Amino acid sequence: MxxxxxxxxxxxxxxxxxxxxxxxxxxxxxxxxxxxxxxxxxxxxxxxxxxxxxxxxxxxxxxxxxxxxxxxxxxxxxxxxxxxxxxxxxxxxxxxxxxxxxxxxxxxxxxxxxxxxxxxxxxxxxxxxxxxxxxxxxxxxxxxxxxxxxxxxxxxxxxxxxxxxxxxxxxxxxxxxxxxxxxxxxxxxxxxxxxxxxxxxxxxxxxxxxxxxxxxxxxxxxxxxxxxxxxxxxxxxxxxxxxxxxxxxxTDRQPSLEGAVDLDGCSGSVVRANNAKPSDPALLLTNGHCVTGDRPAPKAAVANRVEKRKVTVLNRTGKPKTTAATTKLVYATMTGTDVALYQLNKTYAQLTAEGAKVFKLAAMGPREATPLDLVAGGLRKTWSCAVGGVVPELREEGYALRNAIRYTEDCRAGAGASGAPLVNPHTGAVIGIHNTTNELGRVCTASNPCEVDSQGRKTVHKARRYGQQTAGIIPCLTSGSRVDLSLPKCTLTKPTT
Structure with missing residues (x-):
């Protein structure tokens, strides 16, 4: 003792x-x-x-x-x-x-x-x-x-x-x-x-x-x-x-579960870009490793794959506010970042009319000490912490992720929080999504990510948790809230042919 x-x-x-x-x-x-x-x-x-x-x-x-x-x-x-x-x-x-x-x-x-x-x-x-x-x-x-x-x-x-x-x-x-x-x-x-x-x-x-x-x-x-x-x-x-x-x-501030999505073992959120129209089909954001079909391979991505899933959007206390369904997996990758975007069978206007919260995607990435709320609909839990640093490269099971978010130790999300939005409490915008934890202290294996610095040196921090930035999605969205990977400023990993 x-x-x-x-x-x-x-x-x-x-x-x-x-x-x-x-x-x-x-x-x-x-x-x-x-x-x-x-x-x-x-x-x-x-x-x-x-x-x-x-x-x-x-x-x-x-x-x-x-x-x-x-x-x-x-x-x-x-x-x-x-x-x-x-x-x-x-x-x-x-x-x-x-x-x-x-x-x-x-x-x-x-x-x-x-x-x-x-x-x-x-x-x-x-x-x-x-x-x-x-x-x-x-x-x-x-x-x-x-x-x-x-x-x-x-x-x-x-x-x-x-x-x-x-x-x-x-x-x-x-x-x-x-x-x-x-x-x-x-x-x-x-x-x-x-x-x-x-x-x-x-x-x-x-x-x-x-x-x-x-x-x-x-x-x-x-x-x-x-x-x-x-x-x-x-x-x-x-x-x-x-x-x-x-x-x-x-400050007596407590994050709520409003807008969090329960996605059958994972978490997510309904998101939009600034130029999205109310009539656009809504987009659901989660992790690439949360897709139901085959996961994207290293250095690859998938696009426009049929995946039908039930989506439950929660209210402030974690109870169902409304439901929707995915019509297709618009895009998913686990290289460079770990994200997936689904198209829903409802528009932003329909979801808003049903009382569901829609999050705005931040166009700029966070900096060290930026506060964040981790809102995990799959667990009905929230955490508040801050950006402890930005990791140039994070490696896990053959995948390489760029500019990952390292949290301060307050955010202790576990299984079921994958894909949960990281929300800046000051702006209400999504700045990232939770995606992984080093569970056993191992080096670069599944569920054991390692950090890699600019010199290629690997370090391991058992129990450290990480998220992925989402600002890189914005340059890839075009009219109708469609993903267009050919846009000049879009740097998301392209699907293999």
């Missing part, structure tokens, strides 16, 4: 939750010479310390801070609450003076087991004047230089001599995930500190930040989740895995 920091004065500090030997707060570190505007101390009346400190926290918006999920534990075991007497001191090297002292209005804990979901938000009663820290958009890789901060205890006793008033910091690195296997680590976490454990967080450093340099500023990469036994690095929650959950919690 992973070790956790003490956050309540009502629980005895036992050997099982302490580092193996006395060490300075932020073990291996030094006193910070200057304050960090975003750095905060969460202080609770039930703290074992006279200064009230229980955990670190980081200001990510004027009225919001992020900390560890176990730092907001409470007797009622609720995920959302309005605590009494909780405060945060922000922007000071001292835990007891300076900076801003602001009351906590609300805490919101990430649902799920702590291991892998150990994140919580603190909404402040008033906005802080300090400058928030920016959030990392992707997990830092092994060997990335990292700075850690905190006011953790300096020895193994609950006595004032062990409670530092001055903020401490240490420069260390991100370690390979395998270095934290002994204490348990999930895909949504990173391993930080020295391999021997001599540089890392101690008790009451929980929720404190791991920050990395981006140009001339710091960005937040992680928050302390699990301690160590003094002989290995510590586990930090990876901020990129939760950035969209945090955004949704702060």
């Amino acid at each position: 992973r070790l956790r920091a003490l956050v309540s004065a009502g629980i005895a500090l036992s050997a099982s939750v302490l580092v193996a030997a006395p060490a300075p707060a932020i073990s291996g570190g030094t006193k910070s010479s200057a304050p960090y505007a975003f750095m905060g101390s969460l202080q609770r009346p039930d703290s074992a310390r006279p200064d009230g400190h229980v955990c670190g926290a980081a200001l990510i918006a004027p009225q919001w801070m992020v900390t560890a999920g176990h730092c907001v534990r409470n007797d009622e075991d609720v995920l959302v609450g309005h605590p009494h007497g909780w405060k945060v001191r922000i922007g000071s090297t001292s835990v007891s003076s300076g900076g801003e002292l602001i009351e906590v209005d609300t805490f919101i804990k990430r649902p799920g087991d702590l291991q892998g979901n150990d994140v919580a938000l603190l909404k402040l009663k008033t906005s802080a004047r300090a400058q928030p820290v920016k959030l990392a958009t992707s997990k830092p890789t092994a060997a990335t230089p990292t700075r850690i901060l905190g006011w953790g205890i300096t020895c193994d006793e609950l006595k004032p001599k062990c409670f530092p008033d001055h903020l401490r910091e240490a420069d260390t690195v991100v370690q390979p995930s395998t270095a934290c296997d002994d204490v348990g680590i999930q895909q949504s976490e990173i391993c930080v500190g020295s391999l021997d454990g001599k540089t890392g967080p101690t008790n009451m450093d929980s929720g404190g930040p791991a920050i990395v340099r981006s140009n001339d500023s710091w960005i937040l990469a992680g928050t302390v989740s699990g301690g160590n036994t003094g002989q290995q690095p510590a586990v930090y929650s990876a901020i990129p895995a939760f950035r969209t959950w945090m955004y949704d919690a702060m």
Whole structure:
């Protein structure tokens, strides 16, 4: 089991939750010479310390801070609450003076087991004047230089001599995930500190930040989740895995299932180009690997094949809104991208009249950090995350896919989500479709895609999920919402003859 920091004065500090030997707060570190505007101390009346400190926290918006999920534990075991007497001191090297002292209005804990979901938000009663820290958009890789901060205890006793008033910091690195296997680590976490454990967080450093340099500023990469036994690095929650959950919690935005399509084991959506007319036969978008006939071969495509399938379009809550049927498979490929377009037996006007949502296809591809909603009609589930990066080439089972979308870790879609639209929540347009997951950590095999960089080097990331961009469909659509692969700007893979 992973070790956790003490956050309540009502629980005895036992050997099982302490580092193996006395060490300075932020073990291996030094006193910070200057304050960090975003750095905060969460202080609770039930703290074992006279200064009230229980955990670190980081200001990510004027009225919001992020900390560890176990730092907001409470007797009622609720995920959302309005605590009494909780405060945060922000922007000071001292835990007891300076900076801003602001009351906590609300805490919101990430649902799920702590291991892998150990994140919580603190909404402040008033906005802080300090400058928030920016959030990392992707997990830092092994060997990335990292700075850690905190006011953790300096020895193994609950006595004032062990409670530092001055903020401490240490420069260390991100370690390979395998270095934290002994204490348990999930895909949504990173391993930080020295391999021997001599540089890392101690008790009451929980929720404190791991920050990395981006140009001339710091960005937040992680928050302390699990301690160590003094002989290995510590586990930090990876901020990129939760950035969209945090955004949704702060804005109260929840994606709906409206317009999602259940397609017999896959997902899909009804889509149109800007120039589509209401009288055009509607188009259904899904994956090339979701077709019912033979799949397109590598370096090939199929077009105008008869395939009759039932299509169920859902409402906001996931119940059937209306139905349609495919008349033919207009186009499908798994080379370059993984898409299929079906023509339906209803027009856009008919579907709209029946209350079905029709999505617009975005003409431009997404960039890193673009938010997205994954809307899986086949599973009746939605996820919110962001673009973690664009992969120049993704290979799987003999197929090569260009400019694939790599998600941040929030989107955890499984079987049945293939073909689900990736919707930009700000525009409502489809920017891609979900298509694959590396399930077993294998290299370039079925259900185990590998990333290939511009130098041809392959990398594998178990449990990483990917989507395909759909902007390339737009140049291939002509009047009547027909696919014309001969158009000058159409780069979709052509069918073999």
